[in-house]
Amino acid sequence: MAISQEYESELTTYKAETYWQIVFKRLKKHKLAIISLVLLIIIILACLIGPFFVKYHYNDMSNYDPDNPFVGEYKPPSKYHLFGTDELGRDTLSRILYGGRISLFVGFASVFSAIIIGVFVGAISGYYGGILDTLLMRFTDIMFSIPVMPLLVVLATIIPGGGVWKIILVITIFGWMTDARLVRGVYLSLKEQEFTEAARAIGASNSRIIWKHLLPNSMAPIIVSSTLGVGGNIIYEASLSYLGFGIMPPTPSWGNMLQNAQSAMFNAPWLIWFPGIAIFITVLAFNFLGDGLRDALDPRLKL
Amino acid sequence: MSEPLVSVKNLKKYFPIHGGVLGGVIAHVKAVDDVSFDIYEGETLGLVGESGSGKTTIGKTILMLYPPTSGDINFQGTLINKLKGEELRRLRRNFQIIFQDPYGSLNPRMPISEIIGEPLVVHNIYKTRKEILDRVVEVMELVGLRPEYINRYPHEFSGGQRQRIGIARAIILNPKFVVCDEPVSALDVSIQSQVINLLNDLQEKLNLTYLFIAHDMAVIRHMSDRIVVLYLGRVMEIAVNDELFDSPLHPYTQALLSSVPIPDPEIKKERAVLQGDIPSPINPPSGCVFHTRCPVAMPVCRELIPEQREIKKDHFVSCHAVK
Numbered sequence: 216m217a218i219s220q221e222y223e224s225e226l227t228t229y230k231a232e233t234y235w236q237i238v239f240k241r242l243k244k245h246k247l248a249i250i251s252l253v254l255l256i257i258i259i260l261a262c263l264i265g266p267f268f269v270k271y272h273y274n275d276m277s278n279y280d281p282d283n284p285f286v287g288e289y290k291p292p293s294k295y296h297l298f299g300t301d302e303l304g305r306d307t308l309s310r311i312l313y314g315g316r317i318s319l320f321v322g323f324a325s326v327f328s329a330i331i332i333g334v335f336v337g338a339i340s341g342y343y344g345g346i347l348d349t350l351l352m353r354f355t356d357i358m359f360s361i362p363v364m365p366l367l368v369v370l371a372t373i374i375p376g377g378g379v380w381k382i383i384l385v386i387t388i389f390g391w392m393t394d395a396r397l398v399r400g401v402y403l404s405l406k407e408q409e410f411t412e413a414a415r416a417i418g419a420s421n422s423r424i425i426w427k428h429l430l431p432n433s434m435a436p437i438i439v440s441s442t443l444g445v446g447g448n449i450i451y452e453a454s455l456s457y458l459g460f461g462i463m464p465p466t467p468s469w470g471n472m473l474q475n476a477q478s479a480m481f482n483a484p485w486l487i488w489f490p491g492i493a494i495f496i497t498v499l500a501f502n503f504l505g506d507g508l509r510d511a512l513d514p515r516l517k518l
Numbered sequence: 519m520s521e522p523l524v525s526v527k528n529l530k531k532y533f534p535i536h537g538g539v540l541g542g543v544i545a546h547v548k549a550v551d552d553v554s555f556d557i558y559e560g561e562t563l564g565l566v567g568e569s570g571s572g573k574t575t576i577g578k579t580i581l582m583l584y585p586p587t588s589g590d591i592n593f594q595g596t597l598i599n600k601l602k603g604e605e606l607r608r609l610r611r612n613f614q615i616i617f618q619d620p621y622g623s624l625n626p627r628m629p630i631s632e633i634i635g636e637p638l639v640v641h642n643i644y645k646t647r648k649e650i651l652d653r654v655v656e657v658m659e660l661v662g663l664r665p666e667y668i669n670r671y672p673h674e675f676s677g678g679q680r681q682r683i684g685i686a687r688a689i690i691l692n693p694k695f696v697v698c699d700e701p702v703s704a705l706d707v708s709i710q711s712q713v714i715n716l717l718n719d720l721q722e723k724l725n726l727t728y729l730f731i732a733h734d735m736a737v738i739r740h741m742s743d744r745i746v747v748l749y750l751g752r753v754m755e756i757a758v759n760d761e762l763f764d765s766p767l768h769p770y771t772q773a774l775l776s777s778v779p780i781p782d783p784e785i786k787k788e789r790a791v792l793q794g795d796i797p798s799p800i801n802p803p804s805g806c807v808f809h810t811r812c813p814v815a816m817p818v819c820r821e822l823i824p825e826q827r828e829i830k831k832d833h834f835v836s837c838h839a840v841k
Contacts, residue, residue: 234627234671409622412583417637417687418610431627 241511248507251500258497262315271296271306273313273467289483299485301475311489314467319497321379321468322449325386326441332387333394334430334437340395341402342425352399355392363389364454371460382461386451390444397440401433435512439505446501453494469494522556522592523727524580524613524695529553529589531572531579535800548799549575551751551807553589554826557695562721562728564742564759566735566774568796572751573731574618577697580729581615582606593695611641614688618700620680624672631668634658634686641691653690660723661686661716678709682716689720697729702737714740735778739763744832747771750807751799753826756834767835770808806838814839 242248266273283295288304290296298307340351370385405411406429414424449469455461456470464471469490476486530553532546550572557563565573579586582598591599598609614637617623624633635654637643644650655665661682672680681701688696698717702710714737720726730741738745745762747755747770755768766772773792792811797803803810809819816838824836 409617409619410625412578413615413617413623413684413687414625414636416581416583416610416615417691418607418640419636420607420640423640428625428628432625 238511241513242507245507245510247503248511251503251507254496254500255504258315258493258500259319262312262319265312266309266316269306269309269312271309273309274305274465275309276304289479291483292485298489299483301483301486302479307472307486307489310467310472311469311493314469314472314490315493315497317379317462317466317468318449318452318470318494319445321382321386321452321462322445325383325390325448325451326444328383328387329390329444330394330437330441332391334398336391336395337398337400338402338425338429341399342406342421342429344403348399351395355395358389358392361389367451367455368458368460371455379462379466382452382455385455386448390448390451394437394440394444397436398433401436402429405429405432439509439512442501442508443505446498446505449494449498449501520558523559523594524557524729525590525592526556526576526580527554527590527592529576529579529591530587531575531584532587545800548802549751550579550586551802552823553748553751553753555746555753555756557727557729559694559727560721560725561743562730562741564738564745565729565731565748566733566738566745567748569733570750570796570799571748572799573733573748574699575751576748577615577699577729577731581610581613581697583615608641611637611691612693613695613697614691614693615697615699616681616684616688616701619704620677620684621672621704623684624680626672629669629671630658630663630675630683633672633683634690637687637691643691654686657686657690660689660720662712676709677705678712681705681709681713685713685716685720689724689726692724693726695727695729697731699731700733701730703732703734710737717741735775747774750796750802752807752836753834754808754836756826756832758832761830761833767829767833767840768837769812769814769839773813806836812839 242252288300288302290300290304292299296306296308298311300306301310336351336355340348367385367389370388371381374381374385402425406424411424411428414428419428452461452468453470453473456468457474459471459474462468462471464475472490473487473494476483476490480487529550530548531550532548534543535545535547536542537544553572553576555563565576567573575584578584580591582591582601586599589599590597593609593613596609598606601609624630628636631651631654634657635650638650638653644653651668655668658665658668663679663682663686667675672683675683681704685701701717702713705713717728718741721728728741730738732738732741739759742759744756744758746753747762747768749770754770755762755766757766762771763775766775777791794811797807797810803820805821806812806815806819806824809815812819818838822838824838826834826836827840829835829840
């Protein structure tokens with residue numbers, strides 16, 4: 216018996232890694248995800264602090280100068296305006312960076328609020344089951360069956376103002392259902408686990424079990440879904456703004472810059488390229504990162 | 519003996535089976551059917567039976583982890599099956615459970631300080647975090663875990679240590695009654711004896727009353743004061759430990775005991791081998807549930823459910839053939 220006890224303690228004296236260290240180690244093996252992560256950090260940092268370093272404010276108009284062919288309206292990229300200028304002579308680089316703040320903020324904030332609603336609905340539904348589950352899930356189904364884009368347009372029109380918050384609200388209203396279903400599924404399986412029963416046996420309340428025991432165990436799919444969701448919501452914002460129902464000029468966003476650019480698509484193609492590339496790279500990076508996280512956070516990853 | 523600590527009367531637990539087009543209830547699994555027994559303070563009541571005989575269901579239903587279909591569970595004069603929500607939650611500090619699976623029963627995202635200390639938090643025993651941690655360390659030492667492991671997560675422990683964590687969680691509130699649901703059957707044989715000795719020590723130190731569930735006859739014999747033999751959700755025989763092993767009266771108990779191997783190749787013994795499998799609890803046999811496999815079955819066994827009769831003092835048998 217003494218031997219087996221020694222053996223037992225031997226096994227556990229090494230310093231084990233925490234869950235997140237294991238996850239990050241697995242994520243590192245996923246090349247595309249790591250490249251995406253680095254790219255996203257660069258993009259986010261550029262949007263956050265970039266506007267302080269560029270020469271022009273996003274609304275400054277570069278005046279026509281007979282001696283300098285590179286300043287003024289519709290100027291192609293040059294050393295004066297790295298990404299060129301638009302129809303009012305505004306610096307595209309500055310607008311991309313500032314618009315990035317708006318687009319990324321909309322992406323993150325709408326995912327965040329959708330997740331909160333989705334986790335709440337899904338957790339209640341999955342944990343309690345029964346009639347509550349049926350009601351909540353049928354409501355979710357109804358929300359799912361509404362064609363989103365036309366209604367987004369209607370909602371964006373009837374809610375007054377052209378602000379960022381309106382877009383976040385509209386995207387949230389139609390964005391929480393996937394999360395609700397996802398979380399419900401996870402809760403359905405977790406509530407049958409023995410540690411849930413153990414928590415009930417010691418006298419933990421339902422709300423304590425739902426938030427303290429089950430939520431931390433459902434973080435993996437929630438994180439993956441959120442990461443993919445940020446990309447998707449940036450596309451939503453861009454589509455809405457492109458259709459003219461999103462962020463209103465003069466505030467730039469990647470979506471309304473595209474809309475703005477289409478009238479001069481052939482004369483000033485750089486006005487399409489840069490916001491288009493910004494959206495493309497950001498969304499792609501979020502998708503790759505989400506894929507990588509899905510593998511790294513695999514539930515079969517046993518602790 | 520005095521008043522029982524826990525008294526189970528005519529306990530039934532049926533699990534509904536849903537099916538059909540409308541998802542209605544089409545049948546029931548009769549996991550526990552009309553079970554009665556008493557547990558006295560300070561004793562260990564062993565609960566033994568094949569898999570599927572309803573051992574675990576009884577253990578969990580007594581603690582109201584499953585609501586009983588009918589019957590009463592009397593804990594120190596309180597019918598706990600009549601309690602609702604908050605009242606039941608508060609009473610839970612008096613009766614605890616040690617689970618079979620030391621892997622599934624610990625939340626993988628909680629350090630063991632939180633796992634062991636959670637009952638104290640839930641029942642508002644202490645005001646400060648310091649007091650809680652002091653008590654956690656005290657209990658960890660009591661169950662043989664080194665206090666420096668306090669911030670580790672369950673996956674960093676071996677099966678035996680995890681079971682000690684589960685035991686620590688169950689005893690930290692100083693409960694009166696603990697259901698041990700096959701606490702050693704998932705462990706290596708070398709660790710089993712350690713955990714069994716730990717459970718015995720704790721019983722002595724903390725004056726615990728155990729309902730000890732197992733399918734291993736050797737473990738049951740070592741642990742129990744009295745033993746309940748289950749078959750298909752019904753009680754076959756209840757007797758004091760030695761009496762049950764020395765003179766089993768019920769034909770099922772006799773078959774069960776003769777299946778225990780004797781570690782001596784010289785001894786040849788007559789084995790009463792049962793024919794067939796345990797019948798389905800969805801559609802159990804009529805009359806005595808054991809009559810389909812019973813070597814001494816009589817016509818009456820098919821018709822009438824045998825009553826639980828006290829044949830000798832503290833020796834109860836449910837069988838028509840036993841006089």
